[in-house]
Amino acid sequence: MKNDRGLLIVLSGPSGVGKGTVRKAFMQDESDIQYSISVTTRDPREGEVNGVDYFFKTKEEFERMIENNKLLEYAQYVGNYYGTPVDYVKETLEKGKDVLLEIEVQGAMQVRKHFPEGVFIFLMPPSLSELRKRITNRGTETEDLIDNRMHIAKEEIELMDEYDYVVENDQVELACERIHSIITAEHLRRDRVAVKYKKLLEVQK
């Protein structure tokens, strides 16, 4: 049921909604989709591994990638750079494999310009109070940074209109199931598969 070209799936949403957690849980039993590892200049959090969670780079290394057009998108966020290496994404899609990006909202808007046919999923917190709790529980931020993140998060939620789907992250497992359904459905969209079926009938005439 696959097309010739893979689907680009973009998972984004406001700071603190749990994008990383959902993405990890989702990819755990998913061999048909390739996760595209992002590049960042922020410090690794506890347990994060270079080349698995992110490629951790210096500011200078990151800026060289920008200059050499090696990034599909990048954004500065709370003082750090985040970006997606472009070559890997394009090569994987051309092989016919789906690619999942887990990126910040600013970056998602840049990707939309290059891949309007991508599947853009906005991960939504059940409420703003729950979002604040999650940002606070992360324990890596000061009170000022938390206020700052909440302010940014509210602005990010306004960008929901640029997305194709909204998935509530009330429970990680349920969010993963919803994302699975979206990807299955997108592979069945008539505009993606009609050509294949018509060829099939042509051969049989």
Place this chain on the structure above:
Amino acid sequence: MKNDRGLLIVLSGPSGVGKGTVRKAFMQDESDIQYSISVTTRDPREGEVNGVDYFFKTKEEFERMIENNKLLEYAQYVGNYYGTPVDYVKETLEKGKDVLLEIEVQGAMQVRKHFPEGVFIFLMPPSLSELRKRITNRGTETEDLIDNRMHIAKEEIELMDEYDYVVENDQVELACERIHSIITAEHLRRDRVAVKYKKLLEVQK
């Protein structure tokens, strides 16, 4: 995660593809979706029950429904009428419940005019030879009728372009899973849910 208004889901496809079989299997463990029973003037097949599989009507009764605008769609197909009672569909959608129609391709095109926002699913045979086998195995048709149905079916497949999704009916169980994913994904579409989420944030400000 439900909207105020239910989704109208239209399951259609060429004659003999197995619409009835898939619909029955699909509805068996589905309490959130209401199946809209069609009206027909054709004779009941073995095991079919009036008011469960169809409302079986005389030609005169059917034509009175047409005159009184009681049908959302109707079609003549291999000498018989098939139609969908309109009031039931509208009332159920307004209660916020999804409605599933299982109808012929001609009828689906009429429903599209009244419900452009409906979810139109085209059930596809794995191949034309498999389709012929299924029509033949049904055992209710003569060889001439089978040829006639195959001819119509090929024309019907050309109408695939009017649909939102194409689901291959290779195995009934797999087809049902795909339909489930489509309906889940459709409920998560941003244009259907954004208003609800924005209201949620408004309240919390």
